[in-house]
Amino acid sequence: MSDLIIRNCRPNGGDTADILIRNGRIAHIGTVTDAPGVAEEDAGGRIAIPGLVDTHTHLDKALLGHPWYRNDVGPNLLDKIDNERAVKKALKLDPYTQAMRQSLLSLSWGTTHIRSHVDVDTDGGVSAVEGVMRAKAELAGTVDIEIVAFPQSGLMRRPGTLELMDQAMAMGADMVGGLDPCGIDRDPKGHLDAIFALAEKHGKPMDIHLHEPAELGAFSMEMIFERIEALGMEGRVAISHAFCLGANDWNRTQGLIDRCAELGVAILTTAPASRDVPAIKRLDAAGVKVGAGNDGFRDTWGPYGSGDMLERAMFVGMRNNFRRDVEVERALAICTTGGAEVMAIEDYGLTEGGLGDVVVVEGAALADAVSRHAVRPLVVRGGKVVARDGETLRKAP
Amino acid sequence: MSDLIIRNCRPNGGDTADILIRNGRIAHIGTVTDAPGVAEEDAGGRIAIPGLVDTHTHLDKALLGHPWYRNDVGPNLLDKIDNERAVKKALKLDPYTQAMRQSLLSLSWGTTHIRSHVDVDTDGGVSAVEGVMRAKAELAGTVDIEIVAFPQSGLMRRPGTLELMDQAMAMGADMVGGLDPCGIDRDPKGHLDAIFALAEKHGKPMDIHLHEPAELGAFSMEMIFERIEALGMEGRVAISHAFCLGANDWNRTQGLIDRCAELGVAILTTAPASRDVPAIKRLDAAGVKVGAGNDGFRDTWGPYGSGDMLERAMFVGMRNNFRRDVEVERALAICTTGGAEVMAIEDYGLTEGGLGDVVVVEGAALADAVSRHAVRPLVVRGGKVVARDGETLRKAP
Numbered sequence: 014m015s016d017l018i019i020r021n022c023r024p025n026g027g028d029t030a031d032i033l034i035r036n037g038r039i040a041h042i043g044t045v046t047d048a049p050g051v052a053e054e055d056a057g058g059r060i061a062i063p064g065l066v067d068t069h070t071h072l073d074k075a076l077l078g079h080p081w082y083r084n085d086v087g088p089n090l091l092d093k094i095d096n097e098r099a100v101k102k103a104l105k106l107d108p109y110t111q112a113m114r115q116s117l118l119s120l121s122w123g124t125t126h127i128r129s130h131v132d133v134d135t136d137g138g139v140s141a142v143e144g145v146m147r148a149k150a151e152l153a154g155t156v157d158i159e160i161v162a163f164p165q166s167g168l169m170r171r172p173g174t175l176e177l178m179d180q181a182m183a184m185g186a187d188m189v190g191g192l193d194p195c196g197i198d199r200d201p202k203g204h205l206d207a208i209f210a211l212a213e214k215h216g217k218p219m220d221i222h223l224h225e226p227a228e229l230g231a232f233s234m235e236m237i238f239e240r241i242e243a244l245g246m247e248g249r250v251a252i253s254h255a256f257c258l259g260a261n262d263w264n265r266t267q268g269l270i271d272r273c274a275e276l277g278v279a280i281l282t283t284a285p286a287s288r289d290v291p292a293i294k295r296l297d298a299a300g301v302k303v304g305a306g307n308d309g310f311r312d313t314w315g316p317y318g319s320g321d322m323l324e325r326a327m328f329v330g331m332r333n334n335f336r337r338d339v340e341v342e343r344a345l346a347i348c349t350t351g352g353a354e355v356m357a358i359e360d361y362g363l364t365e366g367g368l369g370d371v372v373v374v375e376g377a378a379l380a381d382a383v384s385r386h387a388v389r390p391l392v393v394r395g396g397k398v399v400a401r402d403g404e405t406l407r408k409a410p
Numbered sequence: 411m412s413d414l415i416i417r418n419c420r421p422n423g424g425d426t427a428d429i430l431i432r433n434g435r436i437a438h439i440g441t442v443t444d445a446p447g448v449a450e451e452d453a454g455g456r457i458a459i460p461g462l463v464d465t466h467t468h469l470d471k472a473l474l475g476h477p478w479y480r481n482d483v484g485p486n487l488l489d490k491i492d493n494e495r496a497v498k499k500a501l502k503l504d505p506y507t508q509a510m511r512q513s514l515l516s517l518s519w520g521t522t523h524i525r526s527h528v529d530v531d532t533d534g535g536v537s538a539v540e541g542v543m544r545a546k547a548e549l550a551g552t553v554d555i556e557i558v559a560f561p562q563s564g565l566m567r568r569p570g571t572l573e574l575m576d577q578a579m580a581m582g583a584d585m586v587g588g589l590d591p592c593g594i595d596r597d598p599k600g601h602l603d604a605i606f607a608l609a610e611k612h613g614k615p616m617d618i619h620l621h622e623p624a625e626l627g628a629f630s631m632e633m634i635f636e637r638i639e640a641l642g643m644e645g646r647v648a649i650s651h652a653f654c655l656g657a658n659d660w661n662r663t664q665g666l667i668d669r670c671a672e673l674g675v676a677i678l679t680t681a682p683a684s685r686d687v688p689a690i691k692r693l694d695a696a697g698v699k700v701g702a703g704n705d706g707f708r709d710t711w712g713p714y715g716s717g718d719m720l721e722r723a724m725f726v727g728m729r730n731n732f733r734r735d736v737e738v739e740r741a742l743a744i745c746t747t748g749g750a751e752v753m754a755i756e757d758y759g760l761t762e763g764g765l766g767d768v769v770v771v772e773g774a775a776l777a778d779a780v781s782r783h784a785v786r787p788l789v790v791r792g793g794k795v796v797a798r799d800g801e802t803l804r805k806a807p
Contacts, residue, residue, distance in 0.1 A: 080774065081775045081777075083735050084733055084734045084735050084777070085734055085735065086733075086734065284683075286683035286728040287730060288731075315733040316777045317724060317781050318781070328683070330714070331682070331683040331684060332684055334682075334684035336481055336483075336711065338481050338482065338713070341713055381478050384708065384714050384715070
């Protein structure tokens with residue numbers, strides 16, 4: 014835990030100020046005159062924001078550092094899932110190494126907190142969880158990682174997976190994951206009963222992938238709601254993607270959104286351009302907690318993405334037709350304070366007493382910073398410089 | 411017209427070769443051994459593509475070079491239109507200067523051909539057309555610009571505009587533009603009769619903005635078809651945006667798409683994430699010509715965009731859920747050969763006898779280049795180096 018003065022910055026796009034960090038916490042924002050012996054950085058009048066929060070990604074399987082992967086995979090979801098397991102084997106992809114690479118790449122963009130789903134399946138067992146747990150331990154306090162044990166290849170359709178999920182939780186995974194109980198697993202009752210039982214057994218919260226659109230997703234979501242109520246899991250379940258909340262039937266969809274608010278179900282979105290997605294303003298109006306994530310990127314699923322949550326804020330804004338500055342600022346807030354609330358990050362934000370995490374960005378206004386998403390000149394974590402000009406001080410393996 | 415050897419490049423992502431340009435044309439692709447006295451560039455094994463083609467933008471009114479514009483504009487299309495005229499006046503925005511800035515920025519990304527809509531209205535008269543015509547003349551052979559006289563503020567609803575459109579065409583604008591005959595102008599018959607009459611009078615082709623969704627856009631599109639047939643304008647009309655071709659009613663929409671193919675109507679898309687848009691694969695299957703454009707960017711309409719057509723190819727790919735390499739390559743092709751066909755650029759492409767326009771890009775494969783859309787190391791136009799490392803040799807005013 015370090016001391017640092019960041020001079021001449023504009024916290025959250027406001028007036029120019031200095032930020033004094035002492036013992037890793039923000040001690041003062043304003044004019045700092047007397048702090049003898051404390052190291053200084055000059056932000057050159059640039060905007061400072063708190064650490065970016067990526068609430069949905071897959072640290073174990075981006076292909077960072079590997080040669081270009083030519084994607085010829087089939088059109089169905091199961092094609093992609095089966096292909097991924099095969100490619101991981103062929104490349105001998107090491108989850109620890111990939112997690113280190115992606116986490117440090119994210120840190121270079123100013124991301125300080127990541128929630129990662131990590132594959133658990135009968136091919137790889139719990140080795141990916143082990144690998145990402147090792148990265149998590151090494152990076153604690155630099156990039157804080159939350160691990161969701163994730164049955165990517167299905168749970169009921171691949172016997173043995175549930176036992177591995179149980180093992181992953183016993184090893185210390187932070188959350189229980191789930192995936193398309195109808196679309197992938199073809200057994201919604203079996204799937205949801207199993208993962209909720211795991212969450213209850215290990216006393217852990219949940220984050221469930223739900224790509225199922227329209228009525229199918231609505232059906233699965235209702236079954237999730239039923240189990241949240243029955244088990245008293247209010248406020249402890251997130252649903253990722255939730256494409257069914259972007260469906261056309263207004264009344265039907267509003268009922269689901271209102272239930273998310275009542276049951277404290279957070280919605281985590283990547284705001285994909287090609288799918289129906291929940292509208293941010295609609296979730297906000299209903300009081301639903303919202304975070305955003307980059308999802309997997311440059312992996313066997315697709316070529317796009319950089320790992321940058323400022324770019325993701327742009328995608329959130331573009332998907333939601335956010336054009337006014339206040340709207341683009343909301344898209345950014347989902348990638349900072351929104352994610353921080355979902356991940357329950359204590360003392361988050363540029364405020365006295367808050368975490369000494371400061372990201373200096375290029376741009377004359379917050380919306381400009383989102384639009385440009387240029388290389389970050391400076392990233393500070395707990396009062397310590399961790400990245401400069403897009404390069405982390407710690408190098409990835 | 412210059413001579414140049416580009417050594418050690420991978421034309422369109424294929425095998426490594428040299429490209430010999432003589433008198434501004436590609437003379438040979440392969441191994442070049444004896445070309446004494448010809449200047450050389452080393453592409454370092456990178457991929458080379460032909461010039462990028464931006465078939466839909468607004469050169470007269472991006473705010474490039476101006477301070478950040480804080481966008482607080484109202485939600486309606488007319489709010490945005492009225493606001494823009496007011497801001498242009500307040501900033502004394504000079505269309506020539508803005509066109510030079512944007513064209514050279516585009517050139518730094520490797521864009522060699524641009525179709526620009528240019529505002530004609532009773533506030534600015536034809537001054538924007540004059541300004542962009544001046545930029546067009548100065549940049550001829552460097553960035554080739556096609557000018558569409560564009561009634562951004564409406565035609566029938568603002569008396570005097572039609573006469574100004576006529577004047578713009580008489581001055582030498584290349585195409586007649588139009589805009590939402592129902593949604594903006596509230597007089598589809600009046601609007602379409604007027605612009606088609608202008609096209610007939612001046613013997614020029616047309617490019618019509620059509621944002622109207624679903625049945626409203628379908629109605630306007632049918633009225634456009636009727637006039638194309640009546641006036642024998644087959645192959646000479648493009649429709650920009652064409653959101654109605656992304657509507658849900660499959661049969662209704664397919665009928666419109668098939669008519670576009672029959673009448674040679676090109677569809678120009680920006681692939682926005684927030685709107686229903688025509689699916690590229692569907693247009694391809696019907697044999698409709700497709701180009702892409704960046705539209706306005708960093709202007710009073712919204713903060714996003716960089717002017718880069720490789721980034722636009724990424725947006726096209728993301729909007730269409732293109733993940734396989736061949737799909738991403740198709741998204742890129744829309745921004746190169748697709749646009750070149752729409753703009754009828756002669757001898758376009760990396761082929762012997764073709765234009766000596768070569769853009770060197772970063773990335774191991776074409777899809778990688780689209781995904782990264784990194785700064786272009788080298789842009790060559792007619793055998794002459796025009797930009798290096800993202801900086802044009804000619805500087806903008």
